[in-house]
Each structure stands twice: as C-alpha cells, then as structure tokens.
Amino acid sequence: MLLTLADCGELELIARLRPYCHRELIGDDAAVLTPPVGEQLVVSTDVLVEGVHFSLGMADVPVTMTPVDVGWRSLAANLSDLAAMGALPLGLTVGLAAPPDCPVATIEGIYQGMAACGQAYGTSIIGGDTCRSRVLSLSITVLGSAPAERIIYRDRARVGDVIVVTGIHGASRAGLECLLHPQWAGTLPEELRQAWIQTHQRPRPRLDVVQWLRQQVCPPRIAGMDSSDGLAAAVLQICQASGVGAVLWAEQIPTVPLSDRQQALTWALYGGEDFELVLCLAADLAPDLCAVAGDYAAIVGEIVPETTVQLKLKDEFLPLQPSQLFQHF
C-alpha cells in the first residue's frame, strides 16, 4: 500500500524532504543567504498546479511526466526567468500544497527532481513551506543576482538590433505531441523523438549563456526574455516594452524538422516552454553569441521602427497573432 501524506504527517514529510534541501539553511523561521557584494538581487516566482501545468494523473489530464520530471521542469522554468534577466542563482524556496491522499513518493520525486536540477545549475532549496490543499501545487521562488550593469531588461531593444534565439523553438511542443500521440511519434526517427521528449520533460535553462555574457569585459546592451510562452510572445513583449517593432525571418527560425513546415513554425512561434533566450543586441556581438549558444542558435530577425511585429515568410509579411498567446483563466 502506498504511504500517503496523511499517513506520514507533516513533520515526517519535512524530515523526508530535508535531504533534497541545503543542509545548513533549513530549520529557522526563514533562510539566510549572503548576497554577492555589489550585485543586485533578482527574484522570480512561478506557481505550478497539477492538471494545469503538469499532470500526475490526479486531474483528468493525460500523464506525460514522472514526479522527478515535474520537479526538474518546475525549477528549470524558474531558473530560465533568472537567465532571462542575466542573473545567476543563489537559492530557492518551495511552497508545496498537496492533498492528504497524495503518495509521499510523489512528493519525494518532485523534490528529487528540483534538487537534481538545482545541483546541475549550482543552486539548492534553502527554505519553504508545506501544507494541505485539495490540489497539488508548487510555488517556487528563485533568488539570483547580477551586477546592475549586466541585468537584461525587456525595454532596452533599439532599432537596428538583431534578434538572436539561443536554440530550437517548438521542440518542447513536439515532445508533448510525441507523448500524447505515440502513433504520430512512431513515424519519427527514435533519436529526434527522444530529444524532443527530453526537451519537454527536462528543459535546460540557458544559464550557460549568462555565464558567457558575464565574461564580456564591457557589459553589452541587451534586451531580452525567455521563450517560455513561445517565440512570438517573447518578441511581442520585448517590442511593446521597448516601443519598437520587429521583423522575424521565418526561414532563419530554428524549428523542429517536420515535413509539415507550417506546423513546425506554428509550434516555434506559439508552442512555448522551450526556455531558450530571445535576445536583442547590436549586430556585431551576435555571431559570437550564436557560436557560444550552440548549433541551433541563430539570428532570426531585426528590430525596426514601426511598432508592429511581422513574420517575413518568403516575400510575404504576416502580422504575429497575440490572440494565439496562452492566457490563464
């Protein structure tokens, strides 16, 4: 019989989760951290709800991840927000709400995944809270830091900037499709399928790109965000915040290699959850950035004075559709 939270109680649960947390920082009313001297603090919070952001079979939604995947992915999404700001992580807190009949192993799996992702990116759980609810949900707050002059904001794009993406877009959406429709996935090369599923279940926040940017002696002016809501949303929001427009060159966008090119492009623009960075910067730094960011990084467009965002597909200019963007509620 599965051990549930109701069987084990809160104190026993906390004792079981302790190995996944920073050894010295758990136990008081709050956690204590030493921020790097002279750096700004960068803070981001994400809420993830079972049946909405992930599925472990409690709600009426197909299961596409293990608890360990859920933990990894939840933290990766938050670390990606730090990367989008040019910050490196200091630590995180986790607020867990869970039903009493939830298996303890599910919660341990989630914390194991968060701890593994944290370890991969040099950070750890330093505090949090656990409580009872009718729905399993996680609220993760990551703390990071960056020198003031190296923080990446959305409102710094300038006309003439190029737009760089740090990797393939649409792969997470393609991975989800493989999990939801195995018959469709059966026609694909095994290697591709595995790579997409990996992108969906264990996304990698691009803190490596931030680390490279830190090494630039003169801090470059960069506007950017991550592509957690899709490439279109990222470009639209950067342009809106910066009071500029953009043209995206469809042929340059690194997508998944589907024979249905239209599908691949739609997933790249609107699929979301790729957790790559979308950065606007002067053209001269872009080739080096692409070289460092990996084989699929590319210059995919440019910032223009007209305040519209258009997709250039062959000789046509198509406006990007904000209406396809995901909204909660």
Place this chain on the structure above:
Amino acid sequence: MLLTLADCGELELIARLRPYCHRELIGDDAAVLTPPVGEQLVVSTDVLVEGVHFSLGMADVPVTMTPVDVGWRSLAANLSDLAAMGALPLGLTVGLAAPPDCPVATIEGIYQGMAACGQAYGTSIIGGDTCRSRVLSLSITVLGSAPAERIIYRDRARVGDVIVVTGIHGASRAGLECLLHPQWAGTLPEELRQAWIQTHQRPRPRLDVVQWLRQQVCPPRIAGMDSSDGLAAAVLQICQASGVGAVLWAEQIPTVPLSDRQQALTWALYGGEDFELVLCLAADLAPDLCAVAGDYAAIVGEIVPETTVQLKLKDEFLPLQPSQLFQHF
C-alpha cells in the same frame, strides 16, 4: 452579476492588480532589488489555502474574514517570520492560484489587504505569478535583510536566559471563537471582543521590536522565533534547537482575561497565530525589551539545563504537550 476571473482573463487581472504592486518593479521576467550593503538576506515562504488557512466561503468552512483581511493576515504572518529572524523587509512576491469562477473583487481585495499591510510595514509586492487552479491559494515569499551579527536564530538559547514574550497569547484564538460562536462572544465586553477579532483578522508582526533591537549598539545574543504556532511550540522548538529545556511560569503568561483561566492558558499555549515574538536572552536586557514591546510584554520563564519543557502552575510542574501542536496532513 459578479465579474469572475474567467470573464476578465489573465492580462486584465494583472492590470487590475498592478496598483497594489510596486510601481517600477513589475513587468520583467523577475524583479530586481538592491540589498543593503553588508547585510545578509533573509527569505521566508508561506503557503495559504482557502478552506485550510482562511475561509472565503468556497470550501465548507465558516467565513471569518473579508478578502482584505485574508491579504493583510497572509502577509503579516510572513513578515512575522522576518521579525522572528531579526530582519526588516525588502519586498515580497505573491504566487496566486485561483479558480476561474472566483470573483475578481475577491482577488482585488486580497491584494488590497497585502498592499495595506506592506505599506504599514514599509514594504511592497515586487513580483509574482497568477494561474488557474481548482482551489484558491496564495504563496507569499518575503525578502528581508539584517546584519549578520543581529540575526535571531532558534539555537542560541543558553541556560540562565529569561524567556520574553512581546504580548498577549491566545487573543487570536479568542477572536476566532468570537467569530465562530457569537452567542459566547455576546457575554463579553465589546472592547475586548473587538480587540481579539482585530488580532485574529489583522495581526501585527512585531517589526517594531526588531527596530528597537537594531538600535542596541552592541548586538545582544538572542534566540527566538514567532508564536505563529502557539507559545508552547515556540518554546519547544527553541529548546530542541538549542539543546536546553525551559520552565514557563503560568502566572506570568499574558493571556486573555477569561474567567475560565484554564481555557485562556490553553489558548495561549496552543492557540497560535498571535504573531508575537518569543525571545530568550540574558536577564539584564529583558526589562528594557518588555518596556518597549508594550503593556503586555512579559518575562514568562527561564531556560534550564534539563532538556524538558515544563509549565509551572502554582506548585506543580506539568510537561508541555507536543502532541497538541498543529500538524498539516
């Protein structure tokens, strides 16, 4: 007809919540803060679930608060965790999960309450996330700071220390009783009833005590925590962390003035949610601390070498009951 979250959509909701947040810090992937030079960061996360921590009539639990109260109280609980560490607040993030049929006015009320409490204590909402769920829940993360040598930990109590409480214990529990059983409350003086209800609905984190401690030129050694889980839990946890024991003097504990003294003492020890501070320190500083903390602050016991926690009631020594402490799940 009430406007619901489903009617208004996520972007409209965020626009409506913006007035309750720090004007300049909302809009990017993460919020940016400047930590005070040379201070440590102190971070605390609390999760609050409708039907468990508060009731707005969505679950099968009596309603004892308005949405504004819920917001105030949720943040006050978190600020109390900072006070318990000797820290002053820098800002907070809020993770909101809510059902689509939740009235927008409910959410606005909660944010209004958080903003009011933040303003009263010199801090504000700097970021967060909103998403859909089947249950209304809030996850608040407060960031604060303190000089390293002024942080209050649980494990610093020493034999011979006195135990100070900064105010009445059991008043929040008494306020809840007034709300749940108006017929009982009807027999009480109006002034008392209102004061207790206020303590329950709008508790005050004791950041004023932290501010006074900051003014002590030589940082005193203090062990402590807040009494959010009741006075008994606070003393038991301080003693466990410090490897010591304690004797509490029942007659000295500031309780609500019930004719049923046993009831008042039980609420003081186990009622919880008073959000006062329980501090262990050398006897010489205690009278000044009590004078500053207010009329009901008192020295209620002492730290002893035997690792048990006992209540001295007249000539009897009664062990405190960890089994009465609240556990989730």
